[in-house]
Amino acid sequence: MVQRSEPAGIEPTEDSPLLAKPRNANGHGEAYVSIAEISPEGSVNGNGVNGSLTKIRSEDEESRGSGEVEESAGTANVARIISVLLIATQTLYGKLSDIYGRKTMVITAYLIFVVGCAIVAMGQTMWQVILGRVISGAGSSGMAGLVSILITDLLPIRDVAQWRAYVNLVATFGRSIGGPLGGWLVDVIGWRWSFYGQVPPIILAIVLVIIYLPSPPADSEVSDAPNGSAASQKSKLQRIDFQGSILFALAVLALLLPIELGGVKFPWSHPFIISLFAVSAVLVFVFIAVEKRQAEPILPLEIFHRRDAVFSFAILGCQTAAQLGLMFSVPLYFQITQRASNTVSGAHLVPAVVGNALGGVISGVLIKRSGRYKALIITAVSLSSFSYLLLMLRWHGNTNFWESLYIFPSGFGTGIAQSAVFISLQAVISDPSHLAPAISFMYLSSTLSLTVGLPLSNSVMQTVLRRTLRARLLDLGMEVGEISKIIENTVSDVDFVDSVTAKVRDAIVGSYVDGLWWSHGVSFAFSATAFAMALIIRQKPLDGAR
Structure with a gap:
């Protein structure tokens, strides 16, 4: 999407970016002069000055606005840190739905999400925007998990995987169009409508839930007080851990x-x-x-006494972390090796997204017909491991169209795993009161893997990138100070490669490829770990199961 900087003294509007964008990737309000050439000795010639990478001010200090960039970047980091706390709310929703009823908690989650989106859309300061995201995150964390819990309540176990696959198909479609649609809204009518626009569909969903979703009575073993009375509500509140x-x-x-x-x-x-x-x-x-x-713990520890339940959490977590590593590395690979635009590089993820949707639907059908899920889990992690191995063996900078499809098996395998592992968990949870917390924790483990997978893949990639680029630039005979500046610009701005000479460009591209090779290796390690656990997991008969 297009980012526009606001002139000094002009109030931001809904067309303004949420965060002030640094004038270069280093965030110092300075512009590096393009490196035009390299002398035979390997020195960088910037702006005609041999042996130095010079910088020029893009504007004077007064026009920068005191600390705007640094404050915005810091606030964004605080927003991410605060938001991670919301992930614990996923397990809480499962237990609350046992106490207050599924329908009540689904409506509550939707309402919280709507309120959060409205606060973000109307926010006039960054902290108001953060507050809105915190509230909307608290709502959204329960929405997906509660839908899956409802499906298990309403359907036989053989049908659950198929219906969850349909839900995943819709969610995948939503995630696929969400980014482009949000970008279009930002460019056309302003970023606020990316949040305002979410309010009407959720309100419609609330109305449909109220009308069509059955209302089974919530568990009321601890109190004989009339439902809805003050005593009843107090007894329910006391049950919350x-x-x-x-x-x-x-x-x-x-x-x-x-x-x-x-x-x-x-x-x-x-x-x-x-x-x-x-x-x-x-x-x-x-x-x-x-x-x-605790009499009614938020997360019953008996769940973890079942080996296959623990393996189910771990398998899905590993698959999720591996897939996120792929989503991080693939666009970056095509940006650096083929200088593809953001749109084109992002489009290279389509095979994985399509594979994810197809894998979920196909596995749901097969589980319904056969009642078997272990073979599907093994197949899923094998396909994913094979996909990451192909990337390590074949993606070395010159990737043609057919080789770009190597990511399809990873998405296909992850789609299969999402359905089959869910059934594996449901098959081993014998106590009905433990099912909702177990499903909620499965979503939590997946979310935690998302949080771990990206930083780990990025950290490994950048570590290798820095080390190999330094070695390559030393081989070119460059000085240590020049090398440090080039490395910092390389890791902070992928477009920096366009401003260097051929020899330095080849060094940067080669080092990126080396770093991304190890990033694929991280994904392979996660998927291979999941494969080892899938071999040990046991097949439970689904006929007659919950």
């Missing part, structure tokens, strides 16, 4: 904060990062100790 919810949220936050900040704000070896990981581990142990004493 607030202590466990808070501990679990803090443990997740302590885990995700260092993942978000490590390698960006702090080195991975920094005491602050190490301390956060340690705090997360301690909080997990405290959470377990507390949950053992």
Whole structure:
């Protein structure tokens, strides 16, 4: 989408970008002069000055606006950090739906999401926008999980995979058009309508849920008080495991904060990062100790006594992390090797998206007909592993059209896994009261994998990129200071490759390819781990199961 900078003194409007965009990728309000040529000795000649990479001011200090860029970038980082706390809400929705009823919680999740979108759309400051995203995130975290829980309530287990595949198909279509549609709205009528536009469909969904969704009575074992009375509501409130919810949220936050900040704000070896990981581990142990004493824990620990349930969580988590690594690396690969535009490079993900949708539908049909899911899980992770292996073996900078389709098996395998692993989990959960929390935790494990997969793939890629590029530039005879500047520009702006000479360009492209090779390796490692667990998982008969 097109970003436009606002002239000094003019109030931002709905056409303004949410965050002020740095004038270069380093965020310092400066423009690097293009590197025009390299001397035989390997020195960089910038603006005719031998042996130095010079910089010029794009504007004077007064016109920059005191600290606008740095403040916006920092606020964006804070927004991401605050938002990760919402992920714990996914397990809470499962238990709340047992207490208050599925229909009530679905409507509640939709309403929270609508309120959040409206606050974002009307926000006049960045903190108002952050507040809106926090609220909408709290709503959206329950929407997908509750739909899957409802499907398990309403359908025989053999039909569940097929119907979840249809839901996944719709969700995949929505994710596919969401970005382009949002970009079009930003360009045509302003970014606020990307959020205003979500309100009417969700309100319509609320109306349809109220009209058509059956209302089975919520569990009311602990109270004989009339439903809706103050005593009844108090008894339901007392059943909520607030202590466990808070501990679990803090443990997740302590885990995700260092993942978000490590390698960006702090080195991975920094005491602050190490301390956060340690705090997360301690909080997990405290959470377990507390949950053992709870009558109705937010996350029943008995779920984790079942080996196949744990494997189901881990398999889907590994597949999700591997797939996200692919989604990160593929557009970047074509941007750097073929200098493709954002649109074209993003379009190279279409085979994986199509494969994901087809895999889910086909696996749902096969499970309904055969009642078997283990073979499908093994097939899914095998296809994905094979896809990542192909990328490692064949994507070395000159990728033709047919080779660009190597990502199809990974998407196809992930689509199969999403349906088959869900059935695997449902087949081993014998206690009906544990099913909703287990499904919610499965969504949480997938979300956590999303949070872990991207930083890990990016960190590995950048580490290899920096190391190999430094070696290549040293071979060209360049000086250490020049090399450092080129590396920093390379990792911060993919378009920097257009402003260097052929020799440096080849070094940058080759180093990116090396880094992305290792990124594919991370995806392969995740998928191979899932394959090992899929071999151990047991096939349960589905006939007569919940």
